Amino acid sequence: MTDLKLRDVAKSYGDVNVLRDINLDITSGEFIVFVGPSGCGKSTLLRMIAGLEQITGGELQIDGQVMNDIPPSQRGIAMVFQSYALYPHMTVRDNMAFALKIAGQSKDEIRAATDRAGKMLQLTPYLDRLPKALSGGQRQRVAIGRAIVRDPKVYLFDEPLSNLDAALRVATRIEIAQLKASMPDRTMIYVTHDQTEAMTLADRIVVLAGGGIAQVGAPLELYERPVNEFVAQFIGSPAMNLLPGRVKRTGQMTTVALDGGLEAEVAIPTRAGDQDMPVNLGVRPEDMRETDGTPVFQGQVDLTEALGEVTLLYFGTNAETAPIIAKLPGIHPDLKGRTVRLTADPHALHLFHKGQSLLYRDGPDSLPPYQPRMAAPSGSMGGTPAAPREGGDRIDEGLIKPQGPVR
């Protein structure tokens, strides 16, 4: 059992500050995924945990022991890299055994460890092959096998699937999930650009941005209760739409007067003092649906993308601001050029103090306990919204968050 604590961890290269104020507690057995825009420091943070980069500020503890100056080999950690970089002249078994040989383990120990890893990764039939006789997915499994044979307490993965084609990515992602399930007490930290990997593998996702942590939470918590506009738009694809407006009527339900004349009813409580406050209404593309009633958005469809199970509608593609995107179930290429009226359930709407992407606010700890939303019973969308909970979930700093678990 191994937990990690990062305390005020910082990284700079000379005058260039890459990371600062990184505070994170990782519990033994957790699967943690780091995501964030390119260059935000995901790999750097992982490499600092591995001991491959010097920590220039703060402290890394593993099981209570400060690790800042402990060499990588003594941290109980194994890392799997994006480029699997196997030794081409060695068999699969020898590739996996290499580190154990260097460490002076006996032949019997090495055989047992490589047999075990081969079995876990379904590589047994390939143990005597050279890497060139393996597929990309099998090679990456050998790279994971090299980590497994060392039986580390903590596994670090740096974009391990990004060299694989789409089908292999899916297959190998599922194998990694199964691997984790077979080692429930091993802690795993995983860097990726891939939202699906993050959402499906993580117990908790850490969103890094602007040199710090924007939010930490369970995947669906980040999706349903992003603490700021940045996370709201980073998690989910296509990104959440932000519609500018002002608070028109406060109370347990809030009415927002949107720029352009429409209004939206939001199941988020506000106070009298919030009257007139500039806000951005957050609407996920997948929460929008066509309506004959009062829309929260209407416009002429500039472009449609029929993906099979859904169609993406684009509005305002020539505007300076990001286009508004709606994702409707089914195939609707005929909507191109038409004016459509779209609404969304008041409970699925988000509300942000306009432009205040407060990346460094307190974070989700200040929010009430998270409860996932229920799946919408068929035919319930657009029904009478459930009454907001007594006391509300409103918080003040930079965000007005959606209210309840009911959709």
Ligand SMILES: Nc1ncnc2c1ncn2[C@@H]1O[C@H](COP(=O)(O)OP(=O)(O)OP(=O)(O)O)[C@@H](O)[C@H]1O
């Ligand atoms: N040796 C170095 N000297 C100066 N700056 C560096 C050095 N190594 C990395 N950086 C900078 O640190 C920042 C973080 O890099 P890092 O590779 O950790 O980002 P990342 O989030 O993993 O990016 P990506 O998603 O593109 O892989 C980048 O802006 C990068 O330019």
